[in-house]
Amino acid sequence: MQTKPRQKVLAMNLIKELTWRGMLQDIMPGTEEQLNKEMTTAYVGFDPTADSLHIGSLVPILLLVHLQKAGHKPIALVGGATGMVGDPSGKSEERNMLSEEELNKNIIGVRGQLEKFLNFDVSLPNAAELTNNYDWFKGISFLDFIRDAGKHITVNYMMAKDSVKKRLEGDSGMSFTEFTYQLVQGYDFYWLYNNKNCKLQMGGSDQWGNIVTGTELIRRKTGGEAFAFTCPLIKKADGGKFGKTEKGNIWLDANKTTPYQFYQFWLNASDSDAATWIKIFTFLPEVEINSLIAAHDSNPADRILQKKLAEELTKFVHGDAELEKAKETTEKLFSNAKASVDSLSVEDLESIEGIVKTNYSVDKINAGVDILSFLAENSIFESKGAARKMLQNGGVSINREKITDLQMMVDKNKLLHNKFILIQVGKKNNFLITVD
RNA sequence: GGGCAGUUACCAGAGUGGCCAAAUGGGGCGGACUGUAAAUCCGCUGUCUUUCGACUUCGGUGGUUCGAAUCCACCACUGCCCA
Structure with missing residues (x-):
């Protein structure tokens, strides 16, 4: 072992590492050998x-x-070409195609985010690279493509794919565009194999069929061998969709999902999800994770796993400073939730980050506003009717006091430190209104 | 091209002339309990509205009728079978 070059030792560990983390679903024979053989x-x-x-x-x-850490060279491909066609996998609703402007904006955004996570330092032998498949697809005509790629793959082969079979059996049908998708993606792999010596594709397990079409295309066109492995799709233990909340996706962009909301998402993971996710989403070593799980099991109420998971991920995606702010906000809004609002200072209120903040006119407050109008006007609810329903259900608190009186007037007596009103809808939705 | 079935709210899925804003289940939201959990129980879930009520929905358009998700015509889309 010790006599082997460094990268080989590390490469050995990649598959092992991913295995114990539960990040390996399918793996093509020979993949591990390839990773051991050379920088891939x-x-x-x-x-x-x-x-x-x-x-x-x-x-x-x-x-x-993980791949880069193990000494291999990662390529992140942004699907500019496939994005232009649009994935038609929705059903009755035709997916609206992205305009070129939109697409370019998206590509820039996505690239910018990927850049944060990988090391692009060109002095490294395994520096990460970003590519866009539009760069090669833009020069290929339809006829070129069906002769060049389509000739090598039979329809029978493509029909045998699970993703296709399911659609043929189901009652939603499948468009030609969607049917050819695996071939388009397969061509990407072929192109990268030829031009970048890329021998391995990874992805979610739903991509397995598309990926295999790529390795097949490479084999038939070049006689060369390419490899693949996939990771399981992340699920919640209760069967719900991962990564979606009532407010939509959890984004990596702080402008779309604040670091506080991001932190909260992970903090709210269920116990069994937290135990699975901490292996997948953090880089903590196995020993440490095992002891965290043990500690968590001995006292689940402390939610040790959720806290660690939320910390590690918020740090990974948003950095230390944002993590600290997210934790502070959490502290203010939840840890002292039973304490009266008076315990929150002006500074506390002003520094709460990541929740919805609005401004409201001081004149209206001085005159007094009924609670329903007040909630609607601050966009906390879409209408007075919606606000009423929530109030009747006991779901609204102002300054941590539950409101049951639908006729209540909001006036300057409700102001904290003469300028703030803290509103909670449910336990987790906080709004800070500044009156000026 | 021919035959058959279908298109209902976020999803699934009842509803075949008035009692239909539309059963039921799931999902979502809120409450109680809790650990900012799970399980359980309760409430809300077309829009607007000071619970009255008003308005807009059942693929689309037009028609029959005092009255249509429901009947008729045409159109669109989907699935299955035959060619």
Whole structure:
């Protein structure tokens, strides 16, 4: 062992590392040998369907990070070409195609985020790279493509894919565009294999079929061998969709999902999810994770795992400073939730980060506003009717006091430190209104 | 091209002339309990509204009728079978 070159030892560990973390679903025979043999270039594709990635993309990003740590060379591919066609996998609703401007904006956004997680220092032999498949697809005509790529793959082969079979059996049908998708993606792999010596593709397990089409295309066109492995799709133990909340996706962009909200998302993980996720989403070593899990089991109420998970991830995505702010805000809004509002100083209120803040006219407060109008006017609810329903359900607190009186007037007596009103809807939705 | 089935709210899915803003389940939201949990129980879940009520929905357009998600015509889309 010790006599082997460094990268070989590390490479050995990559598959092992991913295995104990539960990040390995399918692996093509020979992949581990390839990784042991030499520094291997590998890629993962990302869809530029929005100008930010969300936490669903975090696992593929982490695969690239692990890969680079193990001494291999990661390529992050942004799907400019595939994004232009649009993935038609929705059903009755035709997906609106992205305009070129939008797409370019998205590509820039996604690239910017990927850059934060990988090391692009060109002096490294395994410096990360970013590519955009539009760069090669823009020069390929339809005829070129069907002769060049389509000739090598039979329809029978493509139909045998699970993703296709399911759609044929189901009642939603499948468009030609969608059917050819695996071939388009397969061509990406082929192109990277030829031009970047990229021999490995990784991705979520839903990508397995598409990835294999790529290795097949490479084999038939070049006789060469390419490899692949996938990671399991992240699920919640209760079967719910991972990464979605009532407010939508959890984004990696702080402007779309504040670090506080990001931190809260992980903090709210269920016990069993936290135990699974901490292996996948953090870089903590196995020994440490095991002891954290043991500590958590002995006293679940402390939520040791959730806290550690939230900390590590918020730090990874948003950095130390933002993590600290998120924790402070959490402290103010939850840890002292039973204490009266008076315990919050002006500074405390002013420095609360990441929750919804609005301004309200001082004149209206002086005159007094009924509670329903007040809530609606501050966009806390869409209408007075919605506000009323929530009040009747006992879901609204002002300055930590539950409001039950629908006729209540909001006036200057309600102001904290003469300028703030703290509103809670449910336990977790906080609004700070500044009156000036 | 021919035959059959279908299109209902976030999803699934009842509803075949008035009692339908539309059963039920899931999901979501809020409450109680708790650990900012799980399980359980309760409430809300078309829009607006001082619970009265008003308005807009059942693929689309037009029609029949005092009255249509429901009947008729045409159109669109989807699935299955035959060619």
